[in-house]
Each structure stands twice: as C-alpha cells, then as structure tokens.
Amino acid sequence: MNFTVGFKPLLGDAHNMDNLEKQLICPICLEMFSKPVVILPCQHNLCRKCANDVFQASNPLWQSRGSTTVSSGGRFRCPSCRHEVVLDRHGVYGLQRNLLVENIIDIYKQESSRPLHAKAEQHLMCEEHEDEKINIYCLSCEVPTCSLCKVFGAHKDCEVAPLPTIYKRQKSELSDGIAMLVAGNDRVQAVITQMEEVCQTIEDNSRRQKQLLNQRFETLCAVLEERKGELLQALAREQEEKLQRLDVPEGSGLH
Template sequence: MNFALGFKTTMGESGSMEALEKQLICPICLEMFTKPVVILPCQHNLCRKCASDVFQASNPLWQTRGSTTVSTGGRFRCPSCRHEVVLDRHGVFGLQRNLLVENIIDIYKQESKRPLQPKAEQQQLMCEEHEEEKINIYCLTCETPTCSMCKVFGAHKNCEVAPLQTIYNRQKTELGDGIAILVAGNDRVQAVISQMEDVCRTIEVRITEVHLPKAQL
C-alpha cells in the first residue's frame, strides 16, 4: 500500500491529526522532532541535537576535536523509559536515523496545511421559527433545543434555558453511566443464572443417584 495514500485516508479528521502530532513530539524539547531523528536501542526517538545535549550532559569529558574523537564512548538514559543507552566512540552520530519517522513528519506537515472538509453531521441546525438563527440553547422547561431569538422574543422567553453543548455533555455522561449500570447488572444476573444452573445440575445428579439400584452404584 502506498504509505502516503494510507496516511491521507486515516488522517482525515482533526482529532486524528492531533493524536498523531502527540506521537511526533520530542520528549526533550517538547517540540515536533527536528530532523535528523535518531532511534535509540529501546526504540524511542529523539532529535539528534537533543540526544547530543543529553549525551554531553551525562558525559562531560566526551568531546571531538576535528575528526578525532577523544573518548571510547559513553552512556545516558532514555528520557522516555530510562533505559540505559550505551554509545561507542562515535557518540550520538553512531545512532541510526529513523527515516520512517522523518517521512511521517513530512507527510504530517503537508496534510496539516490542507483545509478540513466539513462533514454532513457537523452542519449546524437552524431554527424553524427564525431561519437565520442557529439552534444553540436548550429549553429546560420544555425539554427541547431552540435558538437565542426564541428565548428573547419567542415561545421560550419565560423558560429556563442552558447552553446546548452543556446539556449535551451532561446527557451524554448520564447515558454512559446508565449503560455502565446496565452492563454491571447484566453481569450480576448472568452470574446468578450460572449459579442456579450449577445447583440444578447438582440436584439432578443427586436425584439420579438416589433412584439408581444399589447394583448400579
């Protein structure tokens, strides 16, 4: 599969782009990786400059003079997992570049410049009474979504209202809690049913044993 094509397919939403961006943040500078990106033996990534800064801080006697390296190597700990990274005399320059991450960064930057296409489900609902007004509040008295004009001049001017998004979030939480309670209750019911089935099987076995002739026991 073409990598760029697959990337575009999965990165169509802003939420996915934000999730990807979090994976491209260097744990040292807390910015998007700056090329070249090096991969540590523990499979975590760092900007080469950041890796060099950490390495130099942990090995202050390590240095290079021209093309001559004045050291036999050094070590430092990965800032992500604390795994000890042991380097040879080449230091950070001996680490392998992560070309895959660098390619992802390039594609991400290209995709982030593209305007997001609006989705049908993201279209704003409009008020039937005031066609140019968006439905943005919820009438608690009548238990129905409405618009600001209906609250000020219309049928809901004497009603108690709240922001539509607030009510949506509250009802979504309540629905989630209700589903969790139902699932937990179903688990308990299934457990009781299993216990009753075990009891029934035990009773059936005992009844069979009682009615069997002694010769068959």
C-alpha cells in the first residue's frame, strides 16, 4: 500500500496540517515524535527515548539495557490514559515500533518544508506599541513584552531575555515536571498495588484461620457429644444395677 498517496491530499490544507501536527506530539516531551516511535498496548504512541527516561525513573532498580545480567521486566504506565503495561526483560526496547506514525512524520516534514505549504508567521503585537512585535520576556514581571517597552516603557528597569530562549527553557522545565509527575505517580501506584496485595493476603489468611477454627470447633463438639453419650449410657447402666439390687427376691420368706 502506498501510504503517501493516501495522506498527501489531506496535508495540503493548512487546517489539516495543524490538526495532524497536534496528533504527532509526544505527551512526555511535548515535541513532535522523534524516531523510533513505540506504540503501547493501549494504542498510544511515545518517543522511545522519552518512554525509556520515564521507565528508568520509575524503575530505578531495573537492570539497564545492554547489561549481561538477565533481569525481569518492569511496569510502565501510559502517560495519556494511565493504562499499566507489564514489560519484558528488554524494558521499553521490547515495545513494538509504530512504523506507520514514523512514516506520517516523514511525510509531514516533507510537506511542511515546501513553500506551497509554508505558513505566514504569526506574531503577537504589543498592546502599548501596536507596531511592535512581542519578542522579549520580562524576567522581573514574568510577562512577554516588546523592545520599546524595555527601552522607553514600563519595563525599562527590568531584566529581560529573548522570548524564544525563555520559551524553550520553560517548555523544557514543563516537560521535566511532567516526566517527574508521571514517574512519581507510577511509584505511588506501585505502593498502592503493594498495599492492596498485603490487604488481600491478610483477608486470605483471616479466611483460612476462620475455616480452621470452625473445623476444630466442630471436631471438639463431636468429641464432646460422643463423650456425653458414653457417660449417659454408663449412668443408665449404674442406675439399672442399683435398682436390680433393691428388688426383693421371690421365695425369700418375707410376707
């Protein structure tokens, strides 16, 4: 099947290009997927590098890939739907690559690089200076602004930095924060799972102890009932013997 034929008509439309780009964003790094792309059993995709970073962070004791020691697999939770995946001894490297998505990325990049599909750059304009583009970031006030605001305006005494630099830095910090949250949540889920297993073990042990107690009680009751019957029979025999001794023999001469 020629994959290119089916997708090129859709890629020609700017709106479709924007929608497609959103579908090609990794939920961990918030960038377009970088090869290789792996697909989880829940059908969500991740950059393999991003998936491995999160997996290593949430499974610190897992043997790293390339080690000569055979290790058991770990658990990985999808950052999109939280579905838990049990990995084999290869870890994230044992997940299947999504060649279809990798193909789409290649086609998207090819189409995006063509002048026909190039989009006019959109810039936000400064509210104070309508002809000036917002191109710097005020570190003191933590707001984006323009160069004239720095030279003549409200931010002339503030510390500023290029907007793209701050954007990249904050995006990186956000990605790191998301990765930490995902890894932390995986550890919490692991503790919850462990506690659930402990509770289940306690319930199973309690159930077995109750069954054992009931069995012992029933056995003891049976022994007591048997002993009761024996004692009643002995008492009846003793009573019969005493009554027989009290009977007057015939021909004894007593009138």
